[in-house]
Amino acid sequence: MGQVQPKAAQGSSILLVVDDRPENLVAMEALLDDGDWAVRTVDCGAAALQCLLDEDVELVLLDVQMPNMDGFEVARLMRGSPRTRFTPIIFVSAIAHTQEAVLRGYAAGAVDFILKPFDPQVLRHKIQSLLKLERNRRDLLQLTLQLDSARAFNSSLLENAAEGILVVGEEGRISFANPAMARMLHGAVADLVGTELLAYLHEPPITCDWKLSDFYRHWKRNEPYRLHDASLRTFDGEVMPAALSCSPLPRMQRSMVVIILDMSAVSRLHAQLEFQAITDSLTGLLNRRGFHQALESALARIERSGRRMAVLYLDLDGFKRINDSLGHDAGDQVLCQVAEKLKSGLRPYDILARMGGDEFTALLDSLDHPEDAARVAEKLIELVSVRHSVDGVEITLGASVGIACFPECGQTVDGLLRAADMAMYEAKRAGRRQYRFFSPEMNGRARSRLMLEESLRTAIEQDDFVLVYQPQIDLASGRLRGFEALLRWQHRVAGTIAPGVFIPLLEETRLINRLGDWIFEQGIRQCRAWQAQFGEALLLSLNVSPVQFSMPQLVDDLRRVLERHQLKASQLEVEVTESALMQNLDTTREQLHQLRQLGVRIAIDDFGTGYSSLAYLRHFELDTLKIDRLFIANMLDSPKDAAIVSTIIDLGRHLGLEVIAEGVESIAQRDWLISHQCSTMQGFLVATGLSAEQAGAFPTQLDWASWKPEA
Numbered sequence: 001m002g003q004v005q006p007k008a009a010q011g012s013s014i015l016l017v018v019d020d021r022p023e024n025l026v027a028m029e030a031l032l033d034d035g036d037w038a039v040r041t042v043d044c045g046a047a048a049l050q051c052l053l054d055e056d057v058e059l060v061l062l063d064v065q066m067p068n069m070d071g072f073e074v075a076r077l078m079r080g081s082p083r084t085r086f087t088p089i090i091f092v093s094a095i096a097h098t099q100e101a102v103l104r105g106y107a108a109g110a111v112d113f114i115l116k117p118f119d120p121q122v123l124r125h126k127i128q129s130l131l132k133l134e135r136n137r138r139d140l141l142q143l144t145l146q147l148d149s150a151r152a153f154n155s156s157l158l159e160n161a162a163e164g165i166l167v168v169g170e171e172g173r174i175s176f177a178n179p180a181m182a183r184m185l186h187g188a189v190a191d192l193v194g195t196e197l198l199a200y201l202h203e204p205p206i207t208c209d210w211k212l213s214d215f216y217r218h219w220k221r222n223e224p225y226r227l228h229d230a231s232l233r234t235f236d237g238e239v240m241p242a243a244l245s246c247s248p249l250p251r252m253q254r255s256m257v258v259i260i261l262d263m264s265a266v267s268r269l270h271a272q273l274e275f276q277a278i279t280d281s282l283t284g285l286l287n288r289r290g291f292h293q294a295l296e297s298a299l300a301r302i303e304r305s306g307r308r309m310a311v312l313y314l315d316l317d318g319f320k321r322i323n324d325s326l327g328h329d330a331g332d333q334v335l336c337q338v339a340e341k342l343k344s345g346l347r348p349y350d351i352l353a354r355m356g357g358d359e360f361t362a363l364l365d366s367l368d369h370p371e372d373a374a375r376v377a378e379k380l381i382e383l384v385s386v387r388h389s390v391d392g393v394e395i396t397l398g399a400s401v402g403i404a405c406f407p408e409c410g411q412t413v414d415g416l417l418r419a420a421d422m423a424m425y426e427a428k429r430a431g432r433r434q435y436r437f438f439s440p441e442m443n444g445r446a447r448s449r450l451m452l453e454e455s456l457r458t459a460i461e462q463d464d465f466v467l468v469y470q471p472q473i474d475l476a477s478g479r480l481r482g483f484e485a486l487l488r489w490q491h492r493v494a495g496t497i498a499p500g501v502f503i504p505l506l507e508e509t510r511l512i513n514r515l516g517d518w519i520f521e522q523g524i525r526q527c528r529a530w531q532a533q534f535g536e537a538l539l540l541s542l543n544v545s546p547v548q549f550s551m552p553q554l555v556d557d558l559r560r561v562l563e564r565h566q567l568k569a570s571q572l573e574v575e576v577t578e579s580a581l582m583q584n585l586d587t588t589r590e591q592l593h594q595l596r597q598l599g600v601r602i603a604i605d606d607f608g609t610g611y612s613s614l615a616y617l618r619h620f621e622l623d624t625l626k627i628d629r630l631f632i633a634n635m636l637d638s639p640k641d642a643a644i645v646s647t648i649i650d651l652g653r654h655l656g657l658e659v660i661a662e663g664v665e666s667i668a669q670r671d672w673l674i675s676h677q678c679s680t681m682q683g684f685l686v687a688t689g690l691s692a693e694q695a696g697a698f699p700t701q702l703d704w705a706s707w708k709p710e711a
Contacts, residue, residue, distance in 0.1 A: 013037040018048040019063040045069030058134045064093040075108035088130045164260035172210035187235040203231040219256045241267040280354040283339035291353035307366045310373035310405045313420035316358035317398030317432045321584040330390045341383040377401040377435035400427040401435040409438040468689030472682045478702035482539030485523040512545045520561045528565040541573040546580035555594040569599030596621045625652045629663025
């Protein structure tokens with residue numbers, strides 16, 4: 001059996017020559033040796049089949065007549081194998097010259113049948129042609145396999161892609177749709193193929209012809225086209241938010257590919273974030289931003305309809321003491337209860353919001369008359385001003401409501417809210433649990449208030465405030481009891497500002513906290529400086545605002561200043577108004593107890609003008625009652641005021657309290673007070689507010705018999 005030659009160099013073709021005669025093999029090898037191929041020779045059919053298994057043979061020159069297995073049998077077996085099914089076979093025979101043999105050879109799968117003797121040049125040309133065809137066949141087969149692989153990959157990609165993919169022809173009809181696209185539109189792929197793309201586009205609506213649409217114009221210019229905020233109509237009539245990206249395919253395909261993203265999840269997330277952005281997390285009502293948006297929409301709508309509407313601004317009265325005494329969790333419970341109460345008092349289409357803290361707003365739409373808003377305000381105040389139960393504790397609230405009507409009080413969101421807010425503060429100043437309408441006069445007062453507030457801040461920064469001292473005189477002996485320190489403001493442009501103007505504003509804006517420490521420091525240091533002249537019996541009275549009195553560090557602040565200036569606590573008297581004492585009775589008792597432990601005296605200022613109960617008064621740790629100047633001014637002409645002053649003097653005497661009459665301006669008032677056994681007085685009859693130098697020169701004893709007030 002002939003042995004095959006060594007492996008061919010990479011890239012060269014392999015020819016297999018099969019012949020049972022060695023001399024024929026040698027001749028064929030010599031004939032074909034100088035070609036651009038490698039020659040393998042074998043001398044039998046079995047060896048040929050083995051070589052075909054071992055080598056990548058591209059052409060076989062096969063003898064017909066061979067022992068054991070002839071060429072026809074070898075050809076038949078080759079055509080039965082997938083490996084050699086298409087390998088070209090040329091039969092070469094010197095014996096089988098009959099037509100029958102030739103036809104049998106072609107039937108066995110031969111591509112040619114050459115009879116010996118043959119022309120070597122013709123054989124070589126045939127071999128070259130057949131090898132070229134075989135290489136082309138193999139290349140085509142490889143390309144086909146690659147194409148099949150690419151098609152399979154692309155098909156898998158399209159089948160499993162999460163994005164919807166469409167191919168749309170130049171006439172606007174869908175020629176291909178992947179399963180994801182069908183699922184998005186709640187249909188089948190077959191339902192989409194052949195339909196028009198624009199039939200599914202809900203937003204933006206396109207009513208023009210396909211060839212006038214942006215899709216077609218961009219495709220015609222070979223440009224991509226994207227729609228980020230589109231929506232599609234599904235087969236069952238729903239609307240699905242989507243983003244579309246269209247890209248032209250190669251010109252010969254005359255189509256575009258459309259990739260579609262389902263934006264439902266993004267849209268839901270955006271809606272959720274937007275809801276959170278405009279919703280109060282505690283009560284579930286709209287927040288400030290949400291109310292602004294609702295009011296802006298209502299304004300745009302109502303301007304077309306010509307109807308009226310009103311904005312209500314509601315602030316809870318007494319809510320702070322709930323947070324201070326019961327804690328913020330209890331305060332949150334109350335706010336939720338109030339929100340439900342307010343919702344029950346409004347129509348279903350009215351809008352309610354929590355602006356922050358304990359402030360709420362309501363938008364009353366489609367009103368016939370402003371009085372309708374007043375009736376709603378009364379109802380809301382009534383609903384809020386009931387007992388609320390929190391953790392078994394019964395509490396009572398109130399509400400102050402400001403009303404701004406459109407278009408009289410404002411025609412913009414900010415204008416209406418500002419007007420309603422100012423009206424609400426007017427309601428608070430009027431005594432709380434009331435409502436007030438906005439008016440131009442209120443607007444003017446508000447502007448003045450804003451200017452004054454700004455001036456106050458500047459005055460604090462520039463040290464424009466001073467303390468003056470008004471003497472307090474023992475009525476029976478004329479002895480100097482002490483001084484009340486009074487805060488005064490000398491405006492650099494407007495001159496002296498009345499305390500009744502700036503002190504309430506200091507308290508309302510809580511700027512009094514910035515001045516409180518300075519007042520303590522100045523007053524106590526001055527009292528300590530007077531000891532060499534007046535002795536340790538001299539008392540200094542300092543006013544403490546309701547805001548300061550509610551501060552838990554009040555006693556500690558006083559203790560530090562007293563220790564720093566080495567002034568006895570018994571020389572200091574703290575004056576607190578009735579209203580401050582009654583804000584929170586438990587806090588008041590504790591604060592008074594701590595002040596008493598510190599050793600300072602405690603006085604109720606402006607007694608008789610507030611709403612304190614005598615039942616509570618007997619439980620407070622007090623030293624002094626100060627009768628308000630209003631009663632003193634009218635007591636000589638008004639029997640009722642005289643009776644009130646006399647009653648307060650008797651009350652103080654029976655409770656063991658010192659009674660000081662404020663605002664005494666005439667000798668007749670002084671004499672009346674002496675005759676009714678009032679212990680102490682202060683007022684313009686003796687002196688106005690004195691500077692520290694003037695107070696230091698004030699006599700320690702007045703001789704009432706020879707004393708006359710200064711002109």
